[in-house]
Amino acid sequence: MRTPIVIVNFKLYEISIARALDISKSIEQVSRKLGVEVALAVPATMIREISSNVSLPIYAQHVDDDQLGAHTGSITPELIKEAGARGTLLNHSERRIRLDQVANVIERLSSLGMDSVLCVDRRELVAPAALMGPTAVLVEPPELIGSGRSVSKVRPEIVSESVKAVKVNQSVRLIVGAGISTYEDVIKAMELGADGVGAASAVMKSNSPASVVEEFAKAIRDRRLAP
Amino acid sequence: MRTPIVIVNFKLYEISIARALDISKSIEQVSRKLGVEVALAVPATMIREISSNVSLPIYAQHVDDDQLGAHTGSITPELIKEAGARGTLLNHSERRIRLDQVANVIERLSSLGMDSVLCVDRRELVAPAALMGPTAVLVEPPELIGSGRSVSKVRPEIVSESVKAVKVNQSVRLIVGAGISTYEDVIKAMELGADGVGAASAVMKSNSPASVVEEFAKAIRDRRLAP
Amino acid sequence: MRTPIVIVNFKLYEISIARALDISKSIEQVSRKLGVEVALAVPATMIREISSNVSLPIYAQHVDDDQLGAHTGSITPELIKEAGARGTLLNHSERRIRLDQVANVIERLSSLGMDSVLCVDRRELVAPAALMGPTAVLVEPPELIGSGRSVSKVRPEIVSESVKAVKVNQSVRLIVGAGISTYEDVIKAMELGADGVGAASAVMKSNSPASVVEEFAKAIRDRRLAP
Amino acid sequence: MRTPIVIVNFKLYEISIARALDISKSIEQVSRKLGVEVALAVPATMIREISSNVSLPIYAQHVDDDQLGAHTGSITPELIKEAGARGTLLNHSERRIRLDQVANVIERLSSLGMDSVLCVDRRELVAPAALMGPTAVLVEPPELIGSGRSVSKVRPEIVSESVKAVKVNQSVRLIVGAGISTYEDVIKAMELGADGVGAASAVMKSNSPASVVEEFAKAIRDRRLAP
Numbered sequence: 001m002r003t004p005i006v007i008v009n010f011k012l013y014e015i016s017i018a019r020a021l022d023i024s025k026s027i028e029q030v031s032r033k034l035g036v037e038v039a040l041a042v043p044a045t046m047i048r049e050i051s052s053n054v055s056l057p058i059y060a061q062h063v064d065d066d067q068l069g070a071h072t073g074s075i076t077p078e079l080i081k082e083a084g085a086r087g088t089l090l091n092h093s094e095r096r097i098r099l100d101q102v103a104n105v106i107e108r109l110s111s112l113g114m115d116s117v118l119c120v121d122r123r124e125l126v127a128p129a130a131l132m133g134p135t136a137v138l139v140e141p142p143e144l145i146g147s148g149r150s151v152s153k154v155r156p157e158i159v160s161e162s163v164k165a166v167k168v169n170q171s172v173r174l175i176v177g178a179g180i181s182t183y184e185d186v187i188k189a190m191e192l193g194a195d196g197v198g199a200a201s202a203v204m205k206s207n208s209p210a211s212v213v214e215e216f217a218k219a220i221r222d223r224r225l226a227p
Numbered sequence: 228m229r230t231p232i233v234i235v236n237f238k239l240y241e242i243s244i245a246r247a248l249d250i251s252k253s254i255e256q257v258s259r260k261l262g263v264e265v266a267l268a269v270p271a272t273m274i275r276e277i278s279s280n281v282s283l284p285i286y287a288q289h290v291d292d293d294q295l296g297a298h299t300g301s302i303t304p305e306l307i308k309e310a311g312a313r314g315t316l317l318n319h320s321e322r323r324i325r326l327d328q329v330a331n332v333i334e335r336l337s338s339l340g341m342d343s344v345l346c347v348d349r350r351e352l353v354a355p356a357a358l359m360g361p362t363a364v365l366v367e368p369p370e371l372i373g374s375g376r377s378v379s380k381v382r383p384e385i386v387s388e389s390v391k392a393v394k395v396n397q398s399v400r401l402i403v404g405a406g407i408s409t410y411e412d413v414i415k416a417m418e419l420g421a422d423g424v425g426a427a428s429a430v431m432k433s434n435s436p437a438s439v440v441e442e443f444a445k446a447i448r449d450r451r452l453a454p
Numbered sequence: 455m456r457t458p459i460v461i462v463n464f465k466l467y468e469i470s471i472a473r474a475l476d477i478s479k480s481i482e483q484v485s486r487k488l489g490v491e492v493a494l495a496v497p498a499t500m501i502r503e504i505s506s507n508v509s510l511p512i513y514a515q516h517v518d519d520d521q522l523g524a525h526t527g528s529i530t531p532e533l534i535k536e537a538g539a540r541g542t543l544l545n546h547s548e549r550r551i552r553l554d555q556v557a558n559v560i561e562r563l564s565s566l567g568m569d570s571v572l573c574v575d576r577r578e579l580v581a582p583a584a585l586m587g588p589t590a591v592l593v594e595p596p597e598l599i600g601s602g603r604s605v606s607k608v609r610p611e612i613v614s615e616s617v618k619a620v621k622v623n624q625s626v627r628l629i630v631g632a633g634i635s636t637y638e639d640v641i642k643a644m645e646l647g648a649d650g651v652g653a654a655s656a657v658m659k660s661n662s663p664a665s666v667v668e669e670f671a672k673a674i675r676d677r678r679l680a681p
Numbered sequence: 682m683r684t685p686i687v688i689v690n691f692k693l694y695e696i697s698i699a700r701a702l703d704i705s706k707s708i709e710q711v712s713r714k715l716g717v718e719v720a721l722a723v724p725a726t727m728i729r730e731i732s733s734n735v736s737l738p739i740y741a742q743h744v745d746d747d748q749l750g751a752h753t754g755s756i757t758p759e760l761i762k763e764a765g766a767r768g769t770l771l772n773h774s775e776r777r778i779r780l781d782q783v784a785n786v787i788e789r790l791s792s793l794g795m796d797s798v799l800c801v802d803r804r805e806l807v808a809p810a811a812l813m814g815p816t817a818v819l820v821e822p823p824e825l826i827g828s829g830r831s832v833s834k835v836r837p838e839i840v841s842e843s844v845k846a847v848k849v850n851q852s853v854r855l856i857v858g859a860g861i862s863t864y865e866d867v868i869k870a871m872e873l874g875a876d877g878v879g880a881a882s883a884v885m886k887s888n889s890p891a892s893v894v895e896e897f898a899k900a901i902r903d904r905r906l907a908p
Contacts, residue, residue, distance in 0.1 A: 012295045015309050017275070044271040044302055045310040048244070062300025068239045070373055070428065073289025073322035075271055075302075082242050083272040091780055095300035098777045103806055125784055128809035131849075146297055168812075201297065323552045326545055330579055352557055355582035358622075395585075466749045469763050471729070498725040498756055499764040502698070516754025522693045524827055524882065527743025527776035529725055529756075536696050537726040549754035600751055655751065 001057075001087075001115050001135050002037040003173055004220045005196035006186075006213060009041040009061065009089065013204035020046055024054040026210030031056055036217035037196075041089050041117075044075050051084025059117065060088035063109075065101040077108045087115025087135065093142045106134050117175065123158050126165035126174070136173035137166055138198050144178035146201040150185035151178040156192055163193035181212075186219035228284075228314075228342050228362050230400050231447045232264040232423035233413075233440060236288065236316065239270065240431035247273055251281040253437030258283060263444035264423075268316050268344075271302050278311025286344065287315035290336075292328040304335045314342025314362065320369045333361050344402065350385050353392035353401070363400035364393055365425050371405035373428040377412035378405040383419055390420035408439070413446035423447075455511075455541075455569050455589050456491040457627055458674045459650035460640075460667060463495045463515065463543065467658035474500055478508040480664030485510055490671035491650075495543050495571075498529050505538025513571065514542035517563075519555040531562045541569025541589065547596045560588050571629065577612050580619035580628070590627035591620055592652050598632035600655040604639035605632040610646055617647035635666075640673035682738075682768075682796050682816050683718040684854055685901045686877035687867075687894060690722040690742065690770065694885035701727055705735040707891030712737060717898035718877075722770050725756050732765025740798065741769035744790075746782040758789045768796025768816065774823045787815050798856065804839050807846035807855070817854035818847055819879050825859035827882040831866035832859040837873055844874035862893075867900035877901075 008027065014020045024040055031038040041059040042050055051058040066074040080088060090105060091097050097105075102118065109116040110133065118134035120126060121142050129137045139162045144151050152159050159176050166174040176189050177198030189197050197216060203209045235254065241247045251267055258265040268286040269277055278285040293301040307315060317332060318324050324332075329345065336343040337360065345361035347353060348369050356364045366389045371378050379386050386403050393401040403416050404425030416424050424443060430436045462481065468474045478494055485492040495513040496504055505512040520528040534542060544559060545551050551559075556572065563570040564587065572588035574580060575596050583591045593616045598605050606613050613630050620628040630643050631652030643651050651670060657663045689708065695701045705721055712719040722740040723731055732739040747755040761769060771786060772778050778786075783799065790797040791814065799815035801807060802823050810818045820843045825832050833840050840857050847855040857870050858879030870878050878897060884890045 009299060012293070012298045012301060012303065012306070015295060015305050017309060041299075043306055045274055045306050047272055049275060060300075066239070068242060071239045071321050072236060072268075072316065072319040072427075073287075074239060076239065078242050079239065079270055079272050082244060089299065092299040093781075094298050096779045096781050099772055099780045099783055099806070099810075100774075100777050100802055102780055103803070121781055122784070125780070125813070128812040129780075131809040131812065132806070200299075318553055320554075323554050325550045326553045326556055326579070326583075327547075327550050327575055329553055330576070348554055349557070352553070352586070355585040356553075358582040358585065359579070463753060466747070466752045466755060466757065466760070469749060469759050471763060495753075497760055499728055499760050501726055503729060514754075520693070522696060525693045525775050526690060526722075526770065526773040526881075527741075528693060530693065532696050533693070533724055533726050536698060543753065546753040548752050654753075 001173060003195040004190060005037040005039060005175065006216045006220065007039045007041060007059070007117065007175060007196065007198040008203050008213060009198060009200040010043065010204060011200050012043065017046055017049055021050060021053060023209045024050050024056065027213050028054050028056050030210050030214045030217055034217040034221045036220045038213060038217065044080065047080055047083040047085050057086040058084060059115065060085050061092065062090070062095045063088045063105055065104045077105065077112050077114060081112050081114055087117065090116050090118045090134065092119045093121055093140060093145060103132055106132055123161045123165060126162045127168045130166045130169040130172040133169065134172060136175050136195065138175040138177055140177040140198065147179045148181050148202070149179045150181060151176055152180070152185050152189035152192060154179065156188065159189055159192040159194055183215040183219045186216045187223055190220060190223040228400060229264040230422040231417060232266060232402065233443045233447065234266045234268060234286070234344065234402060234423065234425045235430050235440060236268040236425060236427040237270065237431060238427050244273055244276055248277060248280060250436045251277050251283065254440050255281050255283050257437050257441045257444055261441070261444040261448045263447045265440060265444065271307065274307055274310040274312050284313040285311060286342070287312050288319065289317070289322045290315045290332055292331045304332065304339050304341060308339050308341055314344065317343050317345045317361065319346045320348055320367060320372060330359055333359055350388045350392060353389045354395045357393045357396040357399040360396065361399060363402050363422065365402040365404055367404040367425065374406045375408050375429070376406045377408060378403055379407065379412050379416035379419060381406065383415065386416060386419040386421055410442040410446045413443045414450055417447060417450040455627060457649040458644060459491040459493060459629065460670045460674065461493045461495060461571065461592070461629060461650065461652040462657050462667060463652060463654040464497065464658060465654050466497065471500055471503055475504060475507060477663045478504050478510065481667050482508050482510050484664050484668045484671055488668070488671040488675050490674045492667060492671065498534065501534055501537040501539050511540040512538060513569065514539050515546065516544070516549045517542045517559055519558045531559065531566050531568060535566050535568055541571065544570050544572045544588065546573045547575055547594060547599060557586055560586055577615045577619060580616045581622045584620045584623040584626040587623065588626060590629050590649065592629040592631055594631040594652065601633045602635050602656070603633045604635060605630055606634070606639050606643035606646060608633065610642065613643060613646040613648055637669040637673045640670045641677055644674060644677040682854060684876040685871060686718040686720060686856065687897045687901065688720045688722060688740070688798065688856060688877065688879040689884050689894060690879060690881040691724065691885060692881050693724065698727055698730055702731060702734060704890045705731050705737065708894050709735050709737050711891050711895045711898055715895070715898040715902050717901045719894060719898065725761065728761055728764040728766050738767040739765060740796070741766050742773065743771070743776045744769045744786055746785045758786065758793050758795060762793050762795055768798065771797050771799045771815065773800045774802055774821060774826060784813055787813055804842045804846060807843045808849045811847045811850040811853040814850065815853060817856050817876065819856040819858055821858040821879065828860045829862050829883070830860045831862060832857055833861070833866050833870035833873060835860065837869065840870055840873040840875055864896040864900045867897045868904055871901060871904040
């Protein structure tokens, strides 16, 4: 995972593959123009099409802890890799999973050379999560998700303490999300030490998703250029 | 749903989209040659690619009962429809769901004009399942799944009683599965009154999946031609 | 199950066993005085104590579909029977279970001679539920639960259609719940053909739970006496 | 939690409260005689009766992460405390729970002054688990559960590495389980640094559960007396 990074979670906001592709391509241009990494977490049915047409890292939104073979209705790490995903979100607040499955899936993703972005809802879980060895921990206070009030402004201590907590495992990145909507939200998150930001509704419910991502990417670029 | 039908559940037996496409195209030829309907239930990541290249009904293996919008990691009826699916398996023994979700999802699929194949594990559930209004009920005794011993031969009474039970809702088809592996297994299922058969391992673990489906399709054709 | 019946779901409204016993005993007096059956669905930790001290039918609020032996943390039909329960609620809107588990647990309860009260959220599920063979189907539109607006007054057609639907299995009773709070709510439910009513918050959040139950019981008695 | 400790998980091996009480009382005598702490994890329906009659720490086998009030079928920390439990097992291999629920429930138990014994299936999860702040981490390789082959003899490195890993949180105890059946199994576990052992089938499937526990307790006493 190249950082700093913006992760855009498409959730189920856009079901048309044509429009999802348009959004993805516009974001790709922003990413190139500003030299900022942007990853897209898309529905499983869209992974192949988007990853084939867009040169951004494409993530799944969830994977199941089932083995290949006689399993029906599961999406596994191998399956999303084959479809072109570079990794997946894991344990999102809208798709929590069991502790043992978190560990199993991180291990499988790792052995496949894939990224795992393990979501947690509180700073107290950042260190335990980091010790499980994901690529990144994404901390998102659920009460701010979709609220338009950003965790970095409203609850800066969550970011700064998470940044400290993640150091228990030096190889793990710390990403923050929930309410991230503006250039300032991202600047603030980067100042507090985050390796990236996650966003969903602020991007996907906008009339111009790429413009929102552009604000985020500019913040990252400006912060990088700051002396 | 055109019946009699063969439903092939790919499960997670084949993760390469190239090989999954090859298998699908070979089965498509069999279906055309013999004039027998064959539906393929494939992983969510493969629905778009296979449905775009193969003119057979493509089914998902599972859908979630979540609404569009702020949901992460879900596969909904709308999403699989957009990807090209004609319907989905539901409540497979490897992916059981809650009673209320069964009802919700059948209703959503129906309002989208899609097929729902509701799986149950025993004849006693065929009538309740049929009353929930799916396109078809697929009865599969779990102990015979993947066993090579077919429900139609080993437990014919399950088939005949299910055929009777499904009549509680005249618009619902009755499909049988579990251990269906040979021409004779299918003949027997059709004689007992089934509207189709489901198969997975017998097809997908074969060196020549299309040849196995061809045996099944021949059985259906021969039975149809029988005086 | 003797009907007409009032089922009081204690939920987690009262954690003190002393107060739960007091409430149970007061309700027992009401039941005796008016000759109306009242069953209490109590937390698993309270079943033994309440059933030992109160001669009303005591129900669990949920049971798991696990076998005896090497299972940890489960509450099974055998366990609640041994503790003194006469049956259990099943698939309550706050504890939905899988379709196959509904069937398994009803079968186990039945073979133990215990009552099963299968909850569903809509009239469309009453017939399928009845065909699974529970002692009673309890239909509760979730949007009215705890609302104080009773299903029998606000949505009488749900009651009357459920009464019709349950007849698919003559041995199954039809109970209605959600918002049942007053004498009139119960009268109306009985007029519409229900075999009983379920209540929770209207009773348990009252300063005098037994007085609320007394209103319900009077309604049942008066309706019974009506020419 | 007084350590070293033996935790006996009754699972669902014994459903008669009379026999469960007999076993509990016999184990109580062993505990007193040898001055070794023994805790019993019993079904929720038995907590009140056993804790009222036996002066050993009584644990639940699982608790749910639901709030008091309008919840049906849940067993919460408050409920088991009121019934007399001193704490609970959590996330047992036969009852895994979600990562966020682990954190929530540990916090609730802690604020109620109760013990939480967080079960994990591998040494790699010991440190993350310890950082979540339970009273103890119980590591049990599932493949050895009920096998009669003890983790301390067959996989001593799991014990020794878990003992090291738990030190990430100095206030957390390390207990080992799976296959613990004999005096020697316990001696070995204590030598490797464990603060206690967990057992289930070896005790509960024995004709004389208290005799088995006595062997375990002797091992703990002898090890304590060792120079």
